Every structure is written in C-alpha cells, then in structure tokens.
Amino acid sequence: MSDMTHTAAKPRAERSATASMTYAIFLTTGLILLLLAPLFFYPIFLMKLLCFALFACAFNLLLGYTGLLSFGHATFFGGAAYFTAHVVKEWGFPPELGVLTGVVGAALLGLVMGYVAIRRQGIYFAMITLALSQMFFFFCLQAEFTKGEDGIQSVPRGHLFGFIDLSQSTNMYYFVLAVFLIGMVVIWRFINSPFGMILKSIRENEARATSLGYSVARYKLGAFVMSAALAGLAGGVKALVFQFATLTDVAWQMSGEVILMTLLGGIGTLIGPIFGAGLVVTLQNYLATSDFPVTIITGVVFMVCVLLFRRGLIGEFYASRLGRKLGFEHRR
Amino acid sequence: MTMIFGIPLQAFLGQLLIGLINGSFYAMLSLGLAVIFGLLRVINFAHGAQYMLGAFAAMLMLQYFGINYWFALILAPIVVGLFGAFIERTMLSRLYNLDPLYGLLFTFGLALTIEGTFRYLYGSSGQPYAVPAQLAGGTNLGFMFLPIYRGWVVVVSLVACIGTWLLIEKTKLGSYLRAATENPVLVQAFGVNVPVLLTLTYGIGAGLAAFAGVLAAPIYQVSPLMGSNIIIVVFAVVVVGGMGSIMGAIVTGYMLGIAEGLTKVFYPEASNIVIFVIMAIVLLLRPAGLFGRDA
Numbered sequence: 001m002s003d004m005t006h007t008a009a010k011p012r013a014e015r016s017a018t019a020s021m022t023y024a025i026f027l028t029t030g031l032i033l034l035l036l037a038p039l040f041f042y043p044i045f046l047m048k049l050l051c052f053a054l055f056a057c058a059f060n061l062l063l064g065y066t067g068l069l070s071f072g073h074a075t076f077f078g079g080a081a082y083f084t085a086h087v088v089k090e091w092g093f094p095p096e097l098g099v100l101t102g103v104v105g106a107a108l109l110g111l112v113m114g115y116v117a118i119r120r121q122g123i124y125f126a127m128i129t130l131a132l133s134q135m136f137f138f139f140c141l142q143a144e145f146t147k148g149e150d151g152i153q154s155v156p157r158g159h160l161f162g163f164i165d166l167s168q169s170t171n172m173y174y175f176v177l178a179v180f181l182i183g184m185v186v187i188w189r190f191i192n193s194p195f196g197m198i199l200k201s202i203r204e205n206e207a208r209a210t211s212l213g214y215s216v217a218r219y220k221l222g223a224f225v226m227s228a229a230l231a232g233l234a235g236g237v238k239a240l241v242f243q244f245a246t247l248t249d250v251a252w253q254m255s256g257e258v259i260l261m262t263l264l265g266g267i268g269t270l271i272g273p274i275f276g277a278g279l280v281v282t283l284q285n286y287l288a289t290s291d292f293p294v295t296i297i298t299g300v301v302f303m304v305c306v307l308l309f310r311r312g313l314i315g316e317f318y319a320s321r322l323g324r325k326l327g328f329e330h331r332r
Numbered sequence: 333m334t335m336i337f338g339i340p341l342q343a344f345l346g347q348l349l350i351g352l353i354n355g356s357f358y359a360m361l362s363l364g365l366a367v368i369f370g371l372l373r374v375i376n377f378a379h380g381a382q383y384m385l386g387a388f389a390a391m392l393m394l395q396y397f398g399i400n401y402w403f404a405l406i407l408a409p410i411v412v413g414l415f416g417a418f419i420e421r422t423m424l425s426r427l428y429n430l431d432p433l434y435g436l437l438f439t440f441g442l443a444l445t446i447e448g449t450f451r452y453l454y455g456s457s458g459q460p461y462a463v464p465a466q467l468a469g470g471t472n473l474g475f476m477f478l479p480i481y482r483g484w485v486v487v488v489s490l491v492a493c494i495g496t497w498l499l500i501e502k503t504k505l506g507s508y509l510r511a512a513t514e515n516p517v518l519v520q521a522f523g524v525n526v527p528v529l530l531t532l533t534y535g536i537g538a539g540l541a542a543f544a545g546v547l548a549a550p551i552y553q554v555s556p557l558m559g560s561n562i563i564i565v566v567f568a569v570v571v572v573g574g575m576g577s578i579m580g581a582i583v584t585g586y587m588l589g590i591a592e593g594l595t596k597v598f599y600p601e602a603s604n605i606v607i608f609v610i611m612a613i614v615l616l617l618r619p620a621g622l623f624g625r626d627a
Contacts, residue, residue, distance in 0.1 A: 069433045116612050119619035123375050123432050124571060128615065131568040135608035142601060252564065256440060263437065295448030302441025306434050307423060 022326045034177055043169040044241065049281045050180040051238040056261040056273030057187055058230030063259075064268030065191050066223040067203035069126045071255050072113060072133030073231050076106040078249030079136065080232030081239035085152040086145050088240070095158045095166055099179070099236040106232020107225050109136070114224030118217055121206075130252060137250050151246030155239060172241065179237050183230055188270060190226060199223050231258075253295075260298060263305050266312030275313055339597050345476040351593015352586070353482055353551065356489035357383075359585025360544040361566045362573060363493055366581040367500070368537040369570075370513045372530055374424065374435030380563030381446040382538045385412045386545025387554045388450060391461050401464040401546075408546045409539035416538025417531050425530065443560065450556035458553025485547050492543060493582045500578055509533065568611040573623050580623025 037046050055077050062068050080102030088098035117128040140146045147153075157166035166172045190196050202209045202216055210216050239245045248254065257280060265276025280298075287294050309316055318328040361379055368376045376382075389408035393399035399407065419442065427434045463481045470479040500506040512519045512526050520526045545558075552558055566585075573584030588607050595606040602609070614622060 069436070116615050119615050120571070123369075123436060126433065126436055127375065127567040127571050128611070130564055131571065131608050131611055134564045135605045135612075138604040141604075252560075256444070259437065259440075293448045293452050295444050296452065297448075299441045299444030299446075299448055302444065303423070303438055306438040306441065307426060310430075310434065 018326060019328060022328070038170060038173050043173045045281075045285060047173055047176045047241045048238070049278055050176050051234045051241060052258075052261065052281050053274040053277040054180050054183045054237075055231050055234035056258050056265065056277040057184065057270075058227050058234060059258045060262045060267065060269075060273045061187055061190065061230065062223055062227040063262060065196060065203065066199045066220060068118075068220065068224065069122075069259070070117075070129045070224070070227070071126045071252070071259070072117075072129030072131075072136075073227075073258050074250050074252060074254035075109055075113065075133040075136045076228040076231035077235035077238070077254060077258070078140070078245070078247075078251075079109050080106040080235035081245035081249045082140065082146050082152065083232075084236035085155040085239040085245035088158060089152060089155045090145075094162065095160050095175075095240055098158075098240065099233065102236025102239070103229050103232045106235065107229035110225040110228025110232075111221070114221045114228070118220045118224065130255065133250070133255060134252060137247070137252070140247060140250050146245075146247075149247065151244055152239075153244050155243045155245070157240050157243065166240065176237055176241060179233065183233055187230065191270070195219070195222065257298070260302055260305075262312075263310075264301065264312055266315035266318075267310075269312065269314045269318065272312050272314035279313075342476060344597055347593045347597045348590065349476075349478070349482060349593075350596070351590040352486055353589070354592060355586040355589020356486055357544055357548060357562065357585075358566055358569045358589050359493050359582045360489050360547075361541060361562065362569045362581040362585045363496055363578060364537040364540040364544075365566065365570050366573075366575045366578055367496070367509075367540075368534055369575050370578075371509060371533045372420075372424075372428070372435070373432050374427070374439065375432070375567075376534075376537060377436055377439035377563065378419075378442040378446065379439075379537070379541050379566065380559030380561075381443040382412055382416060382541035382559070383545040383548070383562065384450065384556060384559035385415070385446065386542025387461070387549040387552075387558060388454075388545075388556075389542065390546040390549050391459065391554045394461070401550075405543070405546050409543040412542035412545075413535040413539030417535035420531050420534035424534065425527065428530075443563070447556050447560060454556060456555065456557055458555035458558075461549040461554050463550040481550055485551065488547060489544070492540070496540065497578050497582065565607055568607050572607075572611050572614045572621055574621025576621075577623045580621070584622060 055073070059070070059073050062070055062073075083105035084098045084102035087093040087101045088095065093101065113129060113132045116132060117125055120128060141148060145152075157172060160166055160171070160175055164171050164175070166175060191199075198209065198214055198219055201212075202214070202219060206216055209219075235249060238249070261276035261280050262273045263276070264279055265274065266272025283297065284294055287297070305312070311319060317323045361383060365376055365379055368374060368379075386408045389411055390401065390404035393404050393407065394401075424435065424438060427438055467481040467484050470477050471483075472478075498506075500509055508519065508524050508529060512524070512529055516526050548558070569585050569588050570581065572588065573580040575581065588610065591610060592603055592606055596603040
C-alpha cells in the first residue's frame with residue numbers, strides 16, 4: 001500500500017522556517033478568500049463546494065493516511081443527508097442537532113461497514129465497501145423514510161441555536177464555512193495525533209506495526225469510523241444547503257466522485273482534496289447546462305490522473321521546483 | 333396445484349430458472365475477473381462495461397450489417413477482446429509495477445468513459461434484441477414451461493465456464509498462465525513472452541465478458557447501464573468465492589444466482605440485497621472467502 005501514498009510528513013520541529021512561513025501565508029490567504037467569497041460567487045455553489053471539499057478530505061483521511069481505499073463512502077455522505085433531512089423535517093430538530101444526528105448515524109454505519117470490510121485488505125477492501133454500499137443504496141431505495149425515488153424534499157433549514165436564521169443564504173454560508181473549518185481542524189489534529197501516527201505506520205508497513213504490538217484492525221476501524229463521521233458531517237450539512245436528500249447521494253457514482261476529487265487534488269495531502277473537489281464541482285456546474293455527459297469527462301480524467309499524475313495537483317506542486325523552494329517536503 | 337413451502341411449484345421453478353440464468357452470468361463474469369486478477373493483479377472494473385459492449389456490438393452488428401445472432405456470438409467477443417488487448421497494451425500495462433489499487437481506479441475510469449459514451453450516443457433506456465428464430469418459443473417440461481432461449485443460455489454458459497477451466501487447467505497455454513501467476517520473472521526467464529501472455533489474458537477476459545453480453549442481449553434489454561448494474565454484484569460474488577480458484581468463481585456464481593432467485597420467491601423485498609448479505613456473513617465467518625486461500 002505504501003506506494004499509493006506519499007511518505008509521512010516530517011515532525012513539525014524539523015520543518016524549515018520557510019515552510020512554516022509558507023503555510024502561514026497560504027492559510028491566511030485561504031481564510032480571507034473563503035470569508036470574502038460570497039461577495040463574488042453564488043453562495044449555493046460555494047456551499048456545495050465546501051461540503052464536497054470536506055467530504056473529500058474525510059475520504060482522504062482513510063485513503064491518504066491509512067492506505068485504505070473505500071469504494072463506499074457515498075453511504076456515509078448520503079446516509080447522513082437522509083438522517084439529517086428526516087429528523088429536521090419530520091421530527092422538527094434544530095439544524096445543529098440535525099447535523100449531529102447525521103454524523104452519529106454515519107459513524108454507526110461506518111462502524112458496521114468497517115467491521116465487515118477490514119477483514120480483507122487492499123483490493124478486496126475496495127470491493128467489499130462497494131458491495132456493502134450498494135446494499136445500503138437498495139435499502140434506501142425501499143425504505144419508508146427515504147421516500148424512494150423522490151427523496152426527502154423541502155427540508156427546512158431552521159434557526160441555528162434558535163436565533164440565527166439559516167434560510168438567509170449569507171448566514172447559511174458562514175455556518176457551512178464554520179463547519180468546514182471545524183472539520184478541517186479535526187482532520188488536522190487527528191492525523192498529527194499519536195493515533196494518526198500509528199495509522200501512518202500501518203500504511204507504510206502493516207506487518208511491522210503489528211509486530212510492535214499495535215492492534216492494527218482496531219486502528220483501521222477507528223480511522224474508518226472517523227472518516228465516516230466526517231463524511232457524514234459533510235452530508236448532513238449538504239442536506240440543509242440543498243434542502244433535500246436523494247438517492248444520488250448514496251449511489252456508487254458518488255463514491256467514485258469523491259475518489260476522483262482526492263486523486264485529482266493529491267492523495268495524502270491535507271489540502272489537495274479541497275482543490276480536487278473545487279475542480280470537479282466547478283466542472284459539473286459548467287457542464288450542467290450542456291447535454292454532454294459529465295461521466296465521460298470524469299472517466300477520462302480518472303484514466304489520465306492514474307496514468308500521468310498520480311501525485312495529484314497539490315502533490316505535483318509540492319514536488320515541483322517552486323514547491324520545494326517554498327519549503328514543502330520533497331515527495332517521491 | 334402442487335405447493336412447495338406454501339409457494340406454487342410453478343412460481344418456485346420459474347424463479348429458480350431466473351436465478352440459474354442470473355447465476356450463469358455471474359459465473360461467466362466472475363470467472364473472467366478471476367482469470368484477469370490471477371495474472372494481472374488487476375481488478376477489472378471495466379468488466380461490466382465490456383459485457384455491455386458485447387451486447388451493444390451484437391445489436392449494432394444486426395442493425396447496420398445484418399449480422400445475425402450466431403455470427404455476433406463469435407464476432408462480438410473478438411472485437412471487444414481486441415479492444416481490451418489494445419487498452420492493456422497501451423495503458424493498463426504501465427500500471428503493473430504500482431499498487432493494484434491504481435489498476436482498479438484506471439479500469440473504473442475506463443468503465444465510466446465507455447458507459448458515458450454509450451449513454452450519450454444511445455440514451456439510457458434499453459433496446460430490445462430479438463431472440464434468434466431457432467431458439468424462439470418454449471417447451472413444456474410437464475412440471476414447468478421452459479423458454480428454449482433460457483435453457484440455451486444455461487447450457488452455453490456452463491460450456492463456456494468449463495471450457496475456460498479446461499483451457500487453464502489442461503492446456504499448455506494454461507500451464508504457462510498458471511506458471512506466470514505464480515512467478516512471472518521465472519517464467520520469463522524460461523523464454524515465455526510474459527507481456528504477450530498478459531495482453532492475451534486481458535483480451536480473453538474482455539472477450540468472455542462480451543460473450544456473456546451477447547448471450548444476455550435477448551434476455552435483458554440492451555442498455556448502457558446493464559454493465560454497472562451487474563458488476564457490483566459480481567464483485568460481491570468474487571469476494572464470496574475468493575479469487576484463488578477458477579472453479580470457486582464458477583460455483584459461487586451459480587450458487588448466488590440461485591440464492592437470489594429463491595429469495596425472490598420467499599422474501600421479494602430482500603432479493604436485491606441477498607447477495608451482499610451473504611457476502612457479509614461469509615466475511616464474518618470465513619474472511620478468505622469460500623474457496624479462497626488467505627492472501
């Protein structure tokens with residue numbers, strides 16, 4: 001699995017001063033851009049982008065930092081969307097509790113799917129997650145509460161903490177942004193925690209991690225549940241943004257899409273998936289008006305990425321001359 | 333009317349036959365996947381797309397060139413097999429030294445591209461393909477009515493599966509294939525051209541999928557989505573069977589097809605998911621799969 005991803009990041013202390021500088025500059029610029037973005041772009045588009053960016057980062061937590069390729073992440077994203085939409089619409093939950101329900105639901109689904117799937121490795125893991133996620137798709141197709149082909153429609157956004165009106169798109173945007181940032185901080189903390197370090201060691205050399213006495217299966221399951229919960233966070237918020245939850249979110253194509261976003265942006269880089277998600281969402285938006293099917297482009301981009309840029313955009317940038325000059329680690 | 337477990341015998345046997353038919357396709361497709369995986373270490377996600385290409389090739393050959401079912405049954409697999417060999421030679425072969433997951437991702441992209449193209453050209457709705465005149469109609473077996481074409485599919489798929497098995501287990505070419513599965517470097521050192529063997533294997537695998545596609549054309553509608561609908565189920569079949577053994581893939585394919593058919597009789601709501609449930613149970617009890625060796 002080790003050649004799927006890049007070498008682990010160096011401990012923070014060893015990082016050069018230029019790198020910290022560059023990180024700080026990039027981070028600040030990014031934050032300012034995100035805060036000002038609604039002045040320039042259509043808020044729904046931005047919110048969609050943030051949701052998918054968080055989804056892709058959650059997915060990357062598993063692929064990039066643990067080395068597990070899940071082909072079933074639509075289950076957590078779409079499942080959480082259904083849970084959130086259901087409790088908000090039918091039970092009158094406030095938005096924050098609704099999203100929380102989505103997260104908890106996704107984590108539970110992740111626990112079940114992970115428990116079954118971690119019994120096999122590599123390619124089998126991918127196939128098992130795909131099959132289980134297809135099972136969940138059929139469940140959603142037939143279950144009562146998902147409303148079948150129609151999906152759960154016109155979900156109210158409600159008032160955050162009882163007083164912030166989320167039907168206002170500016171309020172909603174800053175809510176989504178806050179969730180996105182919280183999600184990113186959680187991911188960042190997670191991969192730099194001792195737990196995250198053990199995950200990386202499993203990715204690099206599973207046998208050795210086992211021989212050091214780590215219960216590899218338990219760590220993998222932990223990472224799987226974490227990734228599922230964060231994907232659920234993205235899905236739950238997405239249900240509030242679009243005010244509906246449908247079968248599209250749980251279909252296997254969605255699992256493929258999130259893989260593409262991560263691959264395109266850079267597997268195993270913290271911010272790569274954000275860019276990957278941005279590109280894919282922009283492309284879909286752009287093509288939505290034409291009758292040319294997105295699938296063809298998605299498929300071709302997949303093939304090109306796998307053949308030519310396996311490091312992804314951000315990975316290639318880090319490895320490029322400019323990237324190295326700016327102090328990023330030179331990766332394979 | 334005879335009843336079995338409270339179900340009319342006719343309905344029971346009818347669903348059993350449908351299960352057997354589905355099982356035939358699962359068996360042929362998982363067999364191809366297992367053969368390709370055995371040698372190339374690639375999970376061919378495009379297998380479903382190649383199956384769909386087979387069905388489309390048969391339909392288009394009939395529409396534009398008047399080539400009938402019987403010739404299509406031979407020509408379509410050859411065309412799709414050549415296409416597969418071309419893909420393997422030009423692109424897939426560059427990925428062998430990498431993690432096997434890249435092969436999966438590449439063939440996933442290939443499947444999306446093929447499916448998207450056909451959806452763009454022919455729409456997502458299915459188109460009918462007539463049963464060849466020689467196999468039209470049905471026969472009354474006394475206890476049930478058997479459409480002749482369905483009986484033909486079951487027989488031909490069995491022949492194809494056993495034929496492939498014999499090819500791999502009993503011929504010289506098969507022995508090269510098996511040897512290259514175990515140790516490609518050594519086999520190459522003995523003067524066998526392993527890269528050609530790999531191309532051939534992928535071509536044969538794709539051809540086999542296309543063959544199944546032509547067989548399927550008169551039963552299911554010819555639609556761009558027919559491949560992705562079946563491939564995920566076939567993945568589950570492969571996980572249950574374990575890819576270690578060719579015979580395992582075949583037997584599991586038929587077994588799960590029948591299990592699915594029977595579920596339709598007793599608890600129709602679960603028929604879509606029964607194979608996945610079986611997969612989960614098998615994983616919990618025997619993680620290596622029914623016929624698999626621990627990888």
